[in-house]
Amino acid sequence: MRLTAKGEYGVRAMTILALDFRTGPVPLREIAMRENISYQFLEQIVLPLRRAGLINSVRGAKGGYALARPPEQIKVGEIVRVLEGPIAPVGCVADGNEESCARSPACLTRGIWEKLRDRMEQVLDEITLADVICVPNIKDE
Amino acid sequence: MRLTAKGEYGVRAMTILALDFRTGPVPLREIAMRENISYQFLEQIVLPLRRAGLINSVRGAKGGYALARPPEQIKVGEIVRVLEGPIAPVGCVADGNEESCARSPACLTRGIWEKLRDRMEQVLDEITLADVICVPNIKDE
DNA sequence: GAAAATGCCGAGCGAATTTATCGGGATTAA
DNA sequence: TTAATCCCGATAAATTCGCTCGGCATTTTC
Numbered sequence: 001m002r003l004t005a006k007g008e009y010g011v012r013a014m015t016i017l018a019l020d021f022r023t024g025p026v027p028l029r030e031i032a033m034r035e036n037i038s039y040q041f042l043e044q045i046v047l048p049l050r051r052a053g054l055i056n057s058v059r060g061a062k063g064g065y066a067l068a069r070p071p072e073q074i075k076v077g078e079i080v081r082v083l084e085g086p087i088a089p090v091g092c093v094a095d096g097n098e099e100s101c102a103r104s105p106a107c108l109t110r111g112i113w114e115k116l117r118d119r120m121e122q123v124l125d126e127i128t129l130a131d132v133i134c135v136p137n138i139k140d141e
Numbered sequence: 142m143r144l145t146a147k148g149e150y151g152v153r154a155m156t157i158l159a160l161d162f163r164t165g166p167v168p169l170r171e172i173a174m175r176e177n178i179s180y181q182f183l184e185q186i187v188l189p190l191r192r193a194g195l196i197n198s199v200r201g202a203k204g205g206y207a208l209a210r211p212p213e214q215i216k217v218g219e220i221v222r223v224l225e226g227p228i229a230p231v232g233c234v235a236d237g238n239e240e241s242c243a244r245s246p247a248c249l250t251r252g253i254w255e256k257l258r259d260r261m262e263q264v265l266d267e268i269t270l271a272d273v274i275c276v277p278n279i280k281d282e
Numbered sequence: 283g284a285a286a287a288t289g290c291c292g293a294g295c296g297a298a299t300t301t302a303t304c305g306g307g308a309t310t311a312a
Numbered sequence: 313t314t315a316a317t318c319c320c321g322a323t324a325a326a327t328t329c330g331c332t333c334g335g336c337a338t339t340t341t342c
Contacts, residue, residue: 001221001261003142003230005330008250015249027288041331047291060339061287076253080142089144108156108273109149112217116264120142123257132249145300168317182302188320201310202316 003084009037010045010083011076011132017055018071018129025057025064045083052082071133077124087124088117144225150178151186151224152217152273158196159212159270166198166205186224193223212274218265228265229258 012035020026028046032039046065049055054074055065067074081087086095093113101107153176161167169187173180187206190196195215196206208215222228227236234254242248 001142001144001148001225001228001230002232004328007142008231011250011253029288038331040333043290044331046289050290057289058339059289059337062340063288063338065289084142087142089142090149091143109152112152112265112268112273115268116261119260119264120257123260124253127253127256132253146302147300166317170317179302181304184319185302187318191318198318199310200308200318202314203311204309204317206318 001089003080005041006045007080007084009035009042010049011079013037013042013045014049014054014067014074014079014129015132017065017067018074018133021067021071025062025066027064030064048082049079052078054078054082067129071129074129075125076127076129076132077121080124087121089113089120093117142230144221146182147186148221148225150176150183151190152220154178154183154186155190155195155208155215155220155270156273158206158208159215159274162208162212166203166207168205171205189223190220193219195219195223208270212270215270216266217268217270217273218262221265228262230254230261234258 013031016031016034017026028042029039031037032042046055050057050065053068056068057063057065077087088094090113092101092107093110094117154172157172157175158167169183170180172178173183187196191198191206194209197209198204198206218228229235231254233242233248234251235258
């Protein structure tokens with residue numbers, strides 16, 4: 001039930017971009033330094049985020065990356081979905097449910113995973129990058 | 142953010158044992174057939190469940206496995222923890238937090254993962270095997 | 283116009299993890 | 313005694329993960 005490093009690093013990188021949202025594009029090298037992440041690995045993470053329209057890039061010297069929308073309008077769930085695929089504890093209840101199993105009509109356990117999936121999505125979609133950089137202690141409930 | 146097959150199969154196997162709770166021990170071969178799971182793989186799954194005290198075994202002919210406690214007293218969360226380790230989206234907020242990172246005091250993202258972890262545990266610990274076999278349509282909220 | 287700083291991107295790769303399979307032993311009912 | 317079952321360590325195949333490499337494209341700076 002773990003995120004991969006890709007998802008974790010991605011959220012951390014996006015948090016940096018949220019912090020520096022007003023100060024122009026941030027070069028990847030700098031994010032890698034500040035978050036202690038391999039630069040080349042970070043390249044791979046940032047690519048799908050850009051393609052998904054969550055960030056914009058500026059090429060050339062003085063270039064870098066910046067959030068495509070203000071931090072209040074980017075949910076953590078969006079970032080995670082781009083980097084990890086649909087949020088779901090088992091494949092058969094994933095969003096684009098290609099692999100819906102033949103068992104599903106009679107499957108007693110399906111309900112568990114649907115419920116868990118819904119709660120996971122709920123949490124990740126109610127937290128925006130603004131929440132992450134703003135209120136460090138959002139205590140549960 | 143997926144369970145491994147081990148966790149998924151384990152919950153399914155335990156569901157079978159819950160259904161047959163009153164009819165004596167169920168042999169592994171039968172569970173494997175009914176759930177279409179590799180018998181030898183299932184052996185590996187059932188071993189830790191027994192060691193954790195969730196099920197009991199009866200050896201020899203007419204033997205098999207049975208829940209160690211009635212279905213109402215076994216939470217899905219317990220099964221998942223035995224087979225998948227602590228329920229947590231990232232290692233640094235896992236229960237036995239060996240790998241607490243040096244970043245943690247200043248870590249802006251930690252709150253996200255703690256909140257997500259708590260919700261995940263909440264869901265899985267509020268569903269018992271009795272719920273799973275009894276009310277097929279527990280609709281969320 | 284050259285050089286430096288950046289982003290863009292496909293390919294590959296070693297290690298770990300996952301998902302089994304194998305081969306045998308121990309125990310018990312029929 | 314035989315068949316059914318659990319017990320269990322070892323290993324193998326497949327997949328995923330977490331990078332690394334190498335090179336090209338674009339833009340600013342000197």
